[in-house]
Amino acid sequence: MDPVIIVGAGPVGLTLALALARQEVPSMVLDEGPGKDEQRSARTVVLREDTAALVDRLAGFPVSEAGFRWAGWRSMRRKQVMREISLGAGDSGSRGAVGSGSGSVSRSGSRAAEGSRGADGSAEAEEYVSPLHIAQHALTGALREAIVHERLIKVAVNSRLDSIEQETSGVSAHTRGPNGTWWHGSYLVGCDGPRSTVRKLQDIRFPGRTAVERHAVAALRTELPWPGEALLHRMPPWRTLGPSAGEVTARPLADDAWRLDWLLPPGKDLVTPDLLMARVRETLAGWSGGSTPAYELLDTGVHTVHHRLARRWRAGRVFLAGDAAHLLGAVGTQGLDEGLRDADNLAWKLALAWHHGPHEALLDSYQVERRAVVAARLRAADHALPLLRGGGGLRSYVPGSARGHDALLTDGHLGRGPLGAPGAYATSPLAPPRAESEAPVDTAPGAPVIDVRVTAEDGSFVRLRDRLGRGVLLVVLIAPGTGVWERKHWVTAGIMPRLAAAVTALPHPAELLVAENYPGAAAHTVLLVRPDGHLVTALSGVRPADLYAAAEATLGGPAKAEATAGTA
Structure with a gap:
């Protein structure tokens, strides 16, 4: 069978190619450029914990090594965020922390939060992992390096798409x-960005809003009073450049470098070099007690945020992903993070269709699931923008409203709440019918599973996320106490033989894992997890019929012989 053609060699296209290769599906990546990426320190990306884990799996080494090899990964902690926001905009010591960290990377590439504040201002312990920040060229370079060693991936450089023809059994592309x-x-x-040729050739509309936000950006090397912290300063008191010099964000990069973003006022006013340098000096002086510390300017730019959503993400055998399908990025939302989720969602569905023949309901579910999540993210940003950027109104009169708005924005940067939390496929067409044996757990059906330690079939202890992305379903039995005994002592005891038989009988290959615990799950709860890490259902005990029905629904229902690919 012919390979999957991927148009575009950015992070989303390369991630999709690697994800398909992990499931034994060949791909041809059409790269419009020369196969190298311009190194821009001011062009960076933010990845949530699970998308960072996805890249780790595909690149073939853990985040702890990535900190050295990718020259940019940072582990950050959410520390005293609410307390620092509540100091008030007029306090020269006030700053809302987007996240903070030690500058070192633990084995898991993350650190737990310490001493964050509850809604009532009291201290509370909170387990939380902040997003990771990396230069985009470093991320793309790491993915390109991984592709070099993949026999199933071919890359054609200097190949610009100009025509697509769909056929009954495949698709042809001319470059x-x-x-x-x-x-x-x-x-x-089509992973070919905002000006996607694939989208235009398929005559797919791309409506939305232009220039929702603009930011002046500078990458520089300097020493700040808060090493390793990412900062959000909503209303700096030093604003000698006027109201337009408000809201500045700083994120640490490798080698003592920083990326600083200044929110610009609406309009198309030119950001001159002199104006940008004045912002740099004023901000650094404000954070350093009045005198500007020594700094080395590495890169500058203006980042314009657009909000757009393609009407269709599928046209027969042609799909859209990443910026070709959606643009977002205002108030802390992260477009590339969503693009990687597109690739993860689509890869296992294309792999199943490539190996076993097209299953239209499964392929159609890509658009339904991913477009709904991105649309919800865009709606949340549109609702938040008047509150966060408009000023006046209720914000001026309702006590505590500004603090709530600050928390909303901070949570967006941290990957929490409606602006930042990973989306769930709650209304997915792949959701199974409700069963009487369903059991409650802390993860809602359709949401990403929590990463827990599990025992694999060979008896080794691994993380649940390490078993994702291989095209198989995961069946996880919650069995307290199994972690202290070798697998050979319990694999043939209790309900294990019956569950193993039920897993073997499923309509798709599945791996049986055992976990000592899972948040909110009682003993003998059985979790069914999709290849992309989203929970299908949780069942109480071994229910072969319910488990089979849920697995079948996850695959799009009973397979049918279909001669042609459908359209969304």
Whole structure:
């Protein structure tokens, strides 16, 4: 069977190619450029914990090593965020922390929160992992390095797409350039950015809003009073440059470098070099007690945020992903993070169709699930923008409203709440019918599972996320006490033989794992998890019929012989 054609060699396209290769699906990546990426220190990305784990799995080494090899990973902690926000905009010591960290990376690439504040201001312990920050060229470089060693991935550089033809059994793409030719594939995925040629050739509309926010950006090397902390300063008291010099964000990069973002006022006023340098000096002086510390300017730019959502993400055998399908990024939302989730969602569905023939309900679910999540994120940002940026109104009169708005913005940067938390496929067409044996756990059906330690089939202890992305379903039995005994002592005891038989009988390959505990789960709860890490259902005990029905629904229902690919 022909490979999957991936148009675009950015982080989303490369991630999709690697995810398909992990499931034994070949791909051809059409790269418009020369196969190298411009190194821009001011162009960075923020990844949530689970998408960072996805890249770790695909790149083939843990985050702890990535801190050295990728020259940019940072582990950050959410520490005293609410207390620091509540100091007030007029206090020269006030700053809302986006996250803070030690500057070192633990084995898991993350650190737990310490001493955060509850809604009533009291201290409370909170287990939380903040997002990771990395230069985009470093991320892309790491993915390119991983692809070099993949026999199932081919890359064609200097290949600009100009035509697509769909056929009954596949799709053909023509590229121009030094190696202009026709490429034949089973499916085609457009990961070719905001100006997507794939989207235009399929005549898919891309409505939305232009220039929702603009930020002046500078990457520089300096010493700040809070090493390793990422900071959000809503209303700096030093604002000699006027109201337009408000809200500044600082995020640490590798080698004592920082990325600073200043929110610009609405309009198209030119950001001159002199104005940008004045912002740099004023901000650094404000954070350093009045005198500007020594700094080395590395890169500058203006980042304009657009909000757009493609009408369709599928047209027959052609799909859209990443910026080709959606643009977002205001008030802490992260577009690339969502693009990686697109790739993770689509990869296992394309792999199943590639190996076993097209299953239209399963392929259609990609658009339904991912478009709904991104649309919800865009709606949340649109609702938040008037509160956070408009000023006046209720914010001026309701006590505590500003603090709540600050927390909303901070949570967006931290990957929490409606602006930042990973989306759940609560209304997915792949959701199984409700069963009487359903059991409550702290993860809602359709949401990403929590990463816990599990015992694999070979008896080794691994993280649950380490078993994702291989195209198989995961069945997790919650069995307290099994962690202290070797697997050979309990694998044939109790309910294990019956559960093992039920897993073997499922309509798709599945791996049986055992966990000592899972948040909110009682003993003998059985979790069914999709290949992309979203919970299908939790069942009380071994219920073979309910487990089979849930697995079948996850695959799009009973398979049907279909001669042609459908459209969304």
